[in-house]
Amino acid sequence: MRIGWKLKCTIIIGALSVILAGCTGSTVEMDHSKMNMGGINESSKTTNAQTEKTAVLTGKEFNLVATQSNQEIAPGKTLPVWTFNNSVPGPQIRVKQGDRIKINLKNELPEPVTIHWHGVPVPNNMDGIPGVTQNAVQPGQTYTYEFIADVPGTYWYHSHQDSVNQLDRGLYGSFIVLGTNEEKADRDYTLMLDEWISSGMGMSDMNMSGMDHSGMNMNDGSSSNMNDEMSSMSMGDDMSMYDLFSINGKSGSLVDQLPVKRGEKVRLRLINAGYLSHQIHLHGHEFKVIATDGQPINNPGILKDNLVSIAPGERYDIEFVANNPGQWLIEDHSDNQAALGMRAIIAYEGISAEFDKSNATENLPAVDLAMYGQAGKNTFALDQKYTLEYTMNLNTEMKNGNMVYTINNKTFPDTDALTVKKGDTVKVRLANNSKTEDHPMHLHGHFFQILSKNGEPLQGSPVFKDTLNVRPGEEYVVAFEANNPGNWMFHCHDLHHASAGMVTELKYTDYKTDFVADPNARNRPE
Template sequence: MSINWKLKAAGFVGAISLTLAGCSSAIGGMDHSKMNMGNEQKKPSQTSDTKTGIAQTAEWKVLTGKEFNLTAVASNQEIAPGTTLPVWTFNNSVPGPELRVKQGETVKINLRNELPDPVTIHWHGVPVPNDMDGIPGVTQNAVQPGESFTYQFKATVPGTYWYHSHQDGVNQLDRGLYGSFIVEGVAEQKVDRDYTLVLDEWMSSGMDMSQGTSSNNDMDMSDMDHSGMDMGDSNMNMGGMEMDMAHDMSMYDLYTINGKSGDLVKPLVVKEVEKVRVRLVNAGYLSHQIHLHGHEFKITATDGQPINNPGVLKDNVVTLAPGERYDLEFEANNPGKWLIEDHGENNAVKGMKAWIAYEGANEQTDTANEKEKLSSVDLASYGQLGKASFSLDQSYTMEYTMNLNTESQNGETVYTINGKTFPETEPLPVKKGDTVKVRLVNQSKSDDHPMHLHGHFFQVLSKNGKPLEGSPIIKDTINVKPGEEYVIAFIADNEGNWMFHCHDLHHASAGMVTQVKYTDYNTDFVANPNAGNKPE
């Protein structure tokens, strides 16, 4: 199994040029990032008003309604000042348009593929019917170039979600095929401003070493041992050989908010006394520590699910692992211009910041401090105890342990579940109505594993053997750090065959995937061996 490393590349490294598959002369040189597609309406944050049901963004388009058209197409986008990269997009922008729907509505999304490779859309966190989950070879065949597919489902659970390609996800999501998906609750608390910030990482230069693209300069990574990769700032050491062209995570020199870095990130405009919601979505492969300056705030939801009586926070960072979402709320009671920024040692964090700008504020009242050490909010003790669906000591229909590890097999570094890689991993067999308790143990020495369960929400019962002390925590993605252990529980209430995998998609593509399979579920889906399905 070869590993497709997350490299978003443009320009030259030495004499090696990058050629993005599908960037034909028809689009070469054109900047499509500001192109309006179909019935999309640009809703700048300065003029939008959530009191009238219109959401705001700090950057891109918002679509509301019940039916949407998404076109997967190659494009170019200015990511940082002076840096334009070839990207793969939904509707000519990264992120793709934010889709906003209302709880209880039946939603229809028409996907058209104008890329050179097959694609799908997965609705991350949304409990859709199994045949709408967007997993090639599992729930559908990948949508071929020039073809279309329609997703249709009822938006039953309100919250902050997102959508992205699940076909060859390590590469396609990495190139920009994602967007946010918001289900507005019937009874949700109203705010005056409602912003969504999608976080990601890019490389401003390098080379495309992904497999299966039409680049003439692809390199075969299958013989490379990545187990010695340094995820810090040093060069990569492979078998004692230092490589100047290291593929460690410090090579990500552009961190973005809504597809933009640095001065290109649009401000979050507020008025004094307004109530503001900020929805954070991590679409990248690195964790980010987000600090809201100058205001007290609360975390009102995680992965779209509410936290019971959240406490007031100030000068804490909120750590988002890949795939996670957090909703923050604050009162605009400190006029001026304040930052919301990433913290860390990598210089790229300087680009992941946005200004919270009060109307009428002309002078900057804040300074960046991205290396300041602040404590991260621990959900295991945040909020207050409340009614929960599960407990540690109740009986369960099924109990299962997933030992997550980084191993070397046949000369390759792989990421395993109980010593096996997908598709050899053992699925979790369930029947509708079963209660399932899963113990997640990270045995890797240095790798985080943000584990994502499709089609279901789970309750977090304990962390490192200690029961949660705060609010019941309901999630679909949980980050298990090296040496950590979590116990989670869910009810098998959504029939189908569902992926359960690490959302660092490097790890998923190298084996860390299993499935929750309903033994009493029958499907008429037949995988087409010629579709090029790549579900990881």
């Protein structure tokens, strides 16, 4: 089992008191306020790493450079990170629906990398999965991704090479496709949520067995093998080592304020790039959930003091009218001390006021997508005939002394693939048999419709997603059309679970790839 780099870095810092060498400084933050998207055609334009704001890239061709850096995550807490274009998150890429775009990736890291376009229905050879759709991009090499951005929505990108570690280090950014007829908000902010480890601790401080630290030479940041003693640890479901929560790579007072003016329509794009679910609470305003995983909700209802539960890999777009002058929080509603860092202040321009006081223990209801919005035309129905039906029983098990995460009692690469042909209609039952752990399941290359939750048909808007959080004891039935030929991953986006087995594939039997895996590329797809 491999674990996130933040945890591995913590162990090494605590045990050896060393840090990554050869890093450059970066204290970059994000602000997407009042972006003028008209008439801009910048090819890979980026801000200097020492400026205050992360770049927003527009146009049709972009350059991303994967490199090492340091970033101040919280006041006085500077951590070694891996970055795209020297910041965490990497630059936001904003494109227009229908554009053919090109992204040139240059790898200046000591390890191979790729880019996966999470949620974007790209052609299979552009999906960025090492050993499945491409060979990992080696240090010093470049690779070009090219596809048409034809489905508008909020997406993101991240490395899918040894992703439990590389995403954990910071290799991610947001990817926004603006719809041709989309109603624009006056303010459009993106909030990428993540978790970090703030300080070193000894190995004896953790409850672990069977952990694979495949690797960390902390002198050069590479993932070479560690000694055998460390290969016998596993963190199980204890995620308490993540004690520093961030928004756009910043925590606490370093998080940018979100300026608004009275009467403006404000859109907040929430993206969970971490490994924990977060309960997001918008204070002081009514709001709507207008999209999930980039796909619109039909006639969304007005909410107030409802939590938006966002699991790893998921995205939620919420919208509100700035009609309550003052300073208001949007925050992770939790009694976890780390959640105090995952809060941003919505600040009305020209208004001097302290932000409202948070009550993180108040019992607030969460938005239930199964009953939210208005019923509309469904693509699929529970009782229709499907070409294929599958069941995926998700579980946590001990095998050979290691904790593993299974699909139908098997771990990847021994899991049974879902095999389809183009045009097939597919129904999948997802059941979480784990006692304590969520499993946010992500299907590459496709959107699926949620048909039922715990045996009850959805009552609200049709819901289409690419990532669905299945909590312990829950069962969902979803359906999709096999309309994007290729070999695709279907896995848990708590990447600790994926790296310990919870991965399968969706394979088109009538698809033939010309990809040839290089045995020397060190491809690590999960």
